[in-house]
Amino acid sequence: MFTLAEENYLKTIFHLEHDSMCEVTTNAIAESIETKPSSVTDMVQKLAEKKMLTYKRYKGVQLTEEGKKVAAGVVRKHRLWEVFLVEKLHFHWDEVHEIAEQLEHIQSEELITRLDQFLGSPDFDPHGDPIPDKHGVLKRTEKKLLSEIEKNEQGVCVGVKESSPEFLQYLDKKKISIGTKISVLGKEFFDGSMIIQVGTEQFFISIKIAENLYVQTS
Amino acid sequence: MFTLAEENYLKTIFHLEHDSMCEVTTNAIAESIETKPSSVTDMVQKLAEKKMLTYKRYKGVQLTEEGKKVAAGVVRKHRLWEVFLVEKLHFHWDEVHEIAEQLEHIQSEELITRLDQFLGSPDFDPHGDPIPDKHGVLKRTEKKLLSEIEKNEQGVCVGVKESSPEFLQYLDKKKISIGTKISVLGKEFFDGSMIIQVGTEQFFISIKIAENLYVQTS
DNA sequence: AATTATTTTTAGGTTTAACTAAAAATATAA
DNA sequence: TTATATTTTTAGTTAAACCTAAAAATAATT
Numbered sequence: 178m179f180t181l182a183e184e185n186y187l188k189t190i191f192h193l194e195h196d197s198m199c200e201v202t203t204n205a206i207a208e209s210i211e212t213k214p215s216s217v218t219d220m221v222q223k224l225a226e227k228k229m230l231t232y233k234r235y236k237g238v239q240l241t242e243e244g245k246k247v248a249a250g251v252v253r254k255h256r257l258w259e260v261f262l263v264e265k266l267h268f269h270w271d272e273v274h275e276i277a278e279q280l281e282h283i284q285s286e287e288l289i290t291r292l293d294q295f296l297g298s299p300d301f302d303p304h305g306d307p308i309p310d311k312h313g314v315l316k317r318t319e320k321k322l323l324s325e326i327e328k329n330e331q332g333v334c335v336g337v338k339e340s341s342p343e344f345l346q347y348l349d350k351k352k353i354s355i356g357t358k359i360s361v362l363g364k365e366f367f368d369g370s371m372i373i374q375v376g377t378e379q380f381f382i383s384i385k386i387a388e389n390l391y392v393q394t395s
Numbered sequence: 396m397f398t399l400a401e402e403n404y405l406k407t408i409f410h411l412e413h414d415s416m417c418e419v420t421t422n423a424i425a426e427s428i429e430t431k432p433s434s435v436t437d438m439v440q441k442l443a444e445k446k447m448l449t450y451k452r453y454k455g456v457q458l459t460e461e462g463k464k465v466a467a468g469v470v471r472k473h474r475l476w477e478v479f480l481v482e483k484l485h486f487h488w489d490e491v492h493e494i495a496e497q498l499e500h501i502q503s504e505e506l507i508t509r510l511d512q513f514l515g516s517p518d519f520d521p522h523g524d525p526i527p528d529k530h531g532v533l534k535r536t537e538k539k540l541l542s543e544i545e546k547n548e549q550g551v552c553v554g555v556k557e558s559s560p561e562f563l564q565y566l567d568k569k570k571i572s573i574g575t576k577i578s579v580l581g582k583e584f585f586d587g588s589m590i591i592q593v594g595t596e597q598f599f600i601s602i603k604i605a606e607n608l609y610v611q612t613s
Numbered sequence: 614a615a616t617t618a619t620t621t622t623t624a625g626g627t628t629t630a631a632c633t634a635a636a637a638a639t640a641t642a643a
Numbered sequence: 644t645t646a647t648a649t650t651t652t653t654a655g656t657t658a659a660a661c662c663t664a665a666a667a668a669t670a671a672t673t
């Protein structure tokens with residue numbers, strides 16, 4: 178069994194490994210978790226002793242297979258709870274992160290099995306992120322950033338890269354959510370800005386928006 | 396905001412006050428919470444400073460109005476989650492306590508408001524215990540112990556006093572749950588044992604059973 | 614290659630909530 | 644009432660997870 182702090186470290190390192198695709202540094206963890214590098218060193222040494230990750234002084238860390246499994250379990254719980262909050266309790270997708278951050282630490286295999294069933298074994302959370310299965314395996318999707326889509330092509334929104342309330346609220350105002358069809362009508366070479374169509378509305382978006390929206394083209 | 400430990404102390408003292416109807420002793424708290432009396436003294440002093448209870452050395456404690464409100468809030472969360480686990484996830488009523496013990500500490504007003512709505516604002520948890528409203532007010536019911544029922548009277552099961560898995564499983568085997576009608580066909584003066592009827596079945600129960608089952612007669 | 618800057622670790626301290634052991638207060642019994 | 648027993652508190656430790664400040668290792672510049 179793991180403490181709340183240990184679970185948070187494992188989860189954070191799991192995400193950082195996915196993002197950076199290489200060893201995760203002490204500073205990166207510290208920033209992510211909003212703590213000091215010295216605290217990270219402490220915890221990382223503890224997790225190394227528990228064989229959850231490999232650690233060489235000054236060289237960063239890497240999750241072991243076991244560590245990945247534990248971390249994926251926490252992510253699975255987080256995302257299943259997010260689905261519950263949005264689908265069943267009708268929370269807005271920008272309100273659920275904090276609460277799921279707490280719920281992800283509830284310990285009960287059976288609870289998660291039943292929650293998963295209750296929700297119809299969803300594959301994705303309300304932000305479009307994949308939910309690991311009970312063995313920690315992630316379904317990989319071939320999603321692209323909207324910024325990679327060419328003029329006159331179109332895609333379906335499947336997720337966001339950034340998930341700050343501000344961004345999610347912007348998307349909401351523009352009536353963009355998971356499943357929304359987006360057509361690229363025009364693209365400015367100079368700054369990457371676009372004219373897109375969502376439903377019957379056409380409007381301008383900056384590169385910053387386009388680089389934080391995932392779409393599936395198929 | 397309160398720590399997990401603080402919430403557990405407040406909740407425990409709240410329950411003990413209801414049971415004993417007088418000041419709650421250090422030892423009673425220690426036993427309930429499975430900790431040492433010295434640890435209780437520490438925490439109780441801390442909670443007294445926070446004005447959650449009044450404390451005089453060697454004299455026990457009493458919750459303040461504020462303390463009662465906080466404690467009732469934790470109990471409300473616990474019991475709402477129990478309803479969720481039984482009604483929505485189809486857990487058995489003897490499996491939910493431990494999980495609710497964790498869920499009761501999730502911090503989010505909005506979550507509980509919505510959970511309550513989602514469950515149809517239930518008044519009682521799966522064990523028949525009343526759920527405090529959002530202001531901490533408990534609906535009082537005039538329930539009696541089955542052992543107080545006379546021969547040839549009957550009542551409807553509304554709750555249990557003890558809620559150990561063993562007891563709940565016994566009740567289950569005998570097909571007794573919340574709402575079950577129980578008729579007292581015979582009562583032995585010597586040891587308090589009874590012959591009761593549940594559905595079409597008639598059987599013998601000891602005083603130990605009868606003293607742990609609440610029924611409503613009306 | 615030597616210096617400077619950055620990153621990471623070590624060493625030592627703080628807080629929370631537990632613990633043990635001993636002292637003090639209260640309650641019970643002779 | 645004195646002696647004994649029980650309950651409660653105090654004093655001093657421990658462990659987890661954080662912190663600061665200083666030292667050590669690594670990386671970047673000149």
